Amino acid sequence: MLNIGIIGAGRIGKVHAQSITFHVKNAQVAAIADPFMNDETKAWAEGLGIPKVSSDYHDILNDPAIDAVLICSSTNTHADIAIEAIHAGKNVFCEKPVSQDLSKIKEVMEALKGSNVKFQVGFNRRFDHNFRAVKQNVADGNIGDVHIVKITSRDPDAPSLDYVKVSGGMFLDMTIHDFDMVRYLTGSEVTEVSAYGAALVNPQIAEVGDIDTAVITMKLANGAIAVIDNSRRAAYGYDQRAEVFGSKGQVAVSNDTSSTAVVSTENGVTAEKPLYFFLERYMESFSREVSEFVDAVSNNTAVPVDINDGLQPVLIAKAAKKSLDEHRPVKLEEITF
Amino acid sequence: MLNIGIIGAGRIGKVHAQSITFHVKNAQVAAIADPFMNDETKAWAEGLGIPKVSSDYHDILNDPAIDAVLICSSTNTHADIAIEAIHAGKNVFCEKPVSQDLSKIKEVMEALKGSNVKFQVGFNRRFDHNFRAVKQNVADGNIGDVHIVKITSRDPDAPSLDYVKVSGGMFLDMTIHDFDMVRYLTGSEVTEVSAYGAALVNPQIAEVGDIDTAVITMKLANGAIAVIDNSRRAAYGYDQRAEVFGSKGQVAVSNDTSSTAVVSTENGVTAEKPLYFFLERYMESFSREVSEFVDAVSNNTAVPVDINDGLQPVLIAKAAKKSLDEHRPVKLEEITF
């Protein structure tokens, strides 16, 4: 039984605590820490049977009974806490992105050198049943050599302007999942990025220097071409699709819905909208990613999403931003690291 | 080039005239007759390049240049005209049903004995691309031995009460296509029928002794069980589906639509309704059935829908009516013929 400490008791920290308690075998939440620990969170933790709560994550790092930590704190603290945890000899599951600052990711990579702790990055969509089915078909050779990859990723609603201002920009905040997906589905590296973007959902987003709509094209090391289309707001819900096209055919996944019901009336033949909320859509993926992390730690095998998988999407996002700013294709090797 | 005379210039006669002119190879409409021949119809015939028009179908039967006739007159005249045509040595394509009166069908069968004219019945749905695909999969053994057959057949709107009164009843007027479909898809004969029916669309239909909604179950000679569900009115359009389930799997067809467009908004994910009108839905089947008739005549091969195929659905319809009236399963052998 692996003892896990969760650092950060915000939305995603709570999701992990619950999914570990109810769905992850061979692991239990032994402690949770949050600088804003309050009575409500304490009661919630008690309800889940979490024995230790703290407002200082060092209580977790210093606890010799803790085997692994989940870093679910705010993004700008990920890297520093990760480094502390590595030095404390804890296995680390770190929410994405490891950092928006490449030098910070480099520091984490340095810390990992010579260490034998496991380090996994929280790209949960790799553990989703739909995207796994695409990956499996590609890996099994069912569609032959990959020629074109298409990812549609649209949120159900745009975040607040206040959030946008501190988000690091759409590419680092939202598209980063899709950049990871391109690498995951193809098993190949992105070598060049060309981005178009605009603020079409909410013009005020342009005023704070960001975009809400984008089409990003990429060249891959294996010769394939990938394209992502993003919107911060799809009126019909959370739109999460992918297609991989190759020499022998295509595999595609469409959206999940709350039921298969189809209503036919004089107004048309109407099916359910996609699931609306990312937690609803991706709930199972959160327990699966932690289960595989627990397995990797328990069996001393490779983690499914390693630090390089944490680094590459940030590099791609930086290249995409540079492409948008400089209005030209940008090679990944141009991004200083 | 086969010279065809069309007897009856009502809706279906005109459809055949046009589809022969534009879509049927090796045949041409040489004449058309209708007792209510008028200037409008004459102009229409001239526009199609039909050289002869008449108000007396004997002009067609007596014309030695005519190789074959299409009997598109009112149902109660089909059999008598067919017998005359057979005696005149004309090959006959007769619209369904040959007759609602079994003794009349018997007379046609007698007339055919010793004759070497071709006689085809107009069960056009056998020539529809969807139902053909079901038949092909069944015939190819893709679903193994047939266990269950399901046919959904619902009209977009109920006919007028005046029509209902002279229609011969829903089973003979509407379900007859579905009875034929059961035989076509399975290649097996119906041996027993059990029917439930009611007037749920329009209670006045009950007052004139008919029904508008039915579920009819059948036993087949090959052991399979078939079920048809009918309604005179589907609010969303013309609903024409079939499933055949067997030891190795299932084949099913759904409705055709005017486009594949799907609109996703905050109100739902909406596709097109089924095509509304039977001519729109089954247009291609009308030219295909006549093409195959022309081929059978030209090459002296068997017609795809013969007089027994005309007889059996009428027997089944009679058994279904008897089942409904007597509130019990009725074997086909109970229907005196």
Added chain:
Amino acid sequence: MLNIGIIGAGRIGKVHAQSITFHVKNAQVAAIADPFMNDETKAWAEGLGIPKVSSDYHDILNDPAIDAVLICSSTNTHADIAIEAIHAGKNVFCEKPVSQDLSKIKEVMEALKGSNVKFQVGFNRRFDHNFRAVKQNVADGNIGDVHIVKITSRDPDAPSLDYVKVSGGMFLDMTIHDFDMVRYLTGSEVTEVSAYGAALVNPQIAEVGDIDTAVITMKLANGAIAVIDNSRRAAYGYDQRAEVFGSKGQVAVSNDTSSTAVVSTENGVTAEKPLYFFLERYMESFSREVSEFVDAVSNNTAVPVDINDGLQPVLIAKAAKKSLDEHRPVKLEEITF
């Protein structure tokens, strides 16, 4: 926090224990009893944190701390244990069917008279997301007055002959869920049944007096006609569909799949098969039905599936068997109760 005792630690008992532990709020498994209690089951119960295990269900009935029992024992013991539980003042959740013996159901109904315990029957499919969506659309009036109900229910594989012999027959063992579904979706009672059945999957099933393939037609009190088609073996998996057709349109649900992946190659456009196993397909429904039972007990409100809901499908199954045996439609009022 409701204390639940589970009687019977077979497959379904274990499923309930796990789903209560992980998914049902305001309830916990306080004890589990099984006459074949062994070390393996004890270890499993300990792993779930169930404090009491026993080989005698009376230990549960006699425990004043237990608020409610789940009867998950073999079918022939349901009624007697239910009666004991009622007399012991325990709220009862009883797996379906309450009994295959109508007199036993009558005894349970007698025991409930004057008692104020809650009694719920385990027709879990009523809590399935797909069938709930159908029910909701019907209840909301989206399809108008109900005219035709169609249920397809096919198992992925036939049970062993040994099981078939003691199953009570396909109607009581398998179709009973579908009989309940007809009532649930329409909110109307079945008044008459007409059944066709055969052993087409495995002829040996006929030798032990049962069938494996059936089409059952029903008249409903509201005038609608319902039809169920069953097979003990669908080569492509567990086939669970429903359609309700009415004056304003139709609502239909199709199968759930493990992903939305569609692979297009030169061999065709291939989607996933339906989920194969009933536990996989209906897992969520098991926790939902118990959650609603817990709510009804906690809030002293009506249970969602009461003893009459347990009785009616057994009456329909008996009528269906009589129809099959006597080869005629059978009214429910003919079934002595």
Added chain:
Amino acid sequence: MLNIGIIGAGRIGKVHAQSITFHVKNAQVAAIADPFMNDETKAWAEGLGIPKVSSDYHDILNDPAIDAVLICSSTNTHADIAIEAIHAGKNVFCEKPVSQDLSKIKEVMEALKGSNVKFQVGFNRRFDHNFRAVKQNVADGNIGDVHIVKITSRDPDAPSLDYVKVSGGMFLDMTIHDFDMVRYLTGSEVTEVSAYGAALVNPQIAEVGDIDTAVITMKLANGAIAVIDNSRRAAYGYDQRAEVFGSKGQVAVSNDTSSTAVVSTENGVTAEKPLYFFLERYMESFSREVSEFVDAVSNNTAVPVDINDGLQPVLIAKAAKKSLDEHRPVKLEEITF
């Protein structure tokens, strides 16, 4: 009745002759000319009832009875013949592209100035039922302001190297339809193009200086972003899809198939592949585009696809090629015209 002369009796010329004869009202093929006129083509023309055949298109241009010409000759002759036809006072329907040479298109535009003949370009896909449904939904405002346009256009098989060498390159030969589609669906002009391309289907195509796989991104005057993905070879058939996403939702069309049949077996749930051949897929669009041309001529109304619609896709294709060659986004205004 409009008298039409067809110039060019190759594949597309024959398609138009047949579809005019059988499907276009108020028009007839009065003559057909082809420099390689032979006995086979003469017999075919006679079979269709075309009264005049010639090996010299001037016979058509000089015939005062001819109201309009369809230019179906080889692409490099389109513009010159069009100019002659305009000068001869004939209304012109010209197959796409008008020319791959911008100066030639300019000459046609000059010839049209001061003339009052109608001039329509053969972008037939605008008349396809699926793409029309997309356009209609966009035009009706059902999806709000357009943000993202996605077009998938993949051929079933790559052309021969000999064809590729003289094709003018994939953008002018194949993608030109998709460039037109972007303009048609949005009603907005393309202002900038950024293209990625490679020869992934057949590396020999790279050796002759062309590509077979591409992703082309475009900025539109209305602010939207469009993306086209192309392949010369989709193993599963002719893949022709489009999506338009906007502020209120999305409209999408998928492929047409030869039937709606779905076969479910232990191997999966398999639907039909897309229609394979462009003539099969787009047959109806050929008669519709000519019908609308005939209407425009007959009623002296605007043609649905004018000379500017012929020009713009060529400009976009040139910009795409320049983008590919110079490895940067290219504004349309950079293309000298």
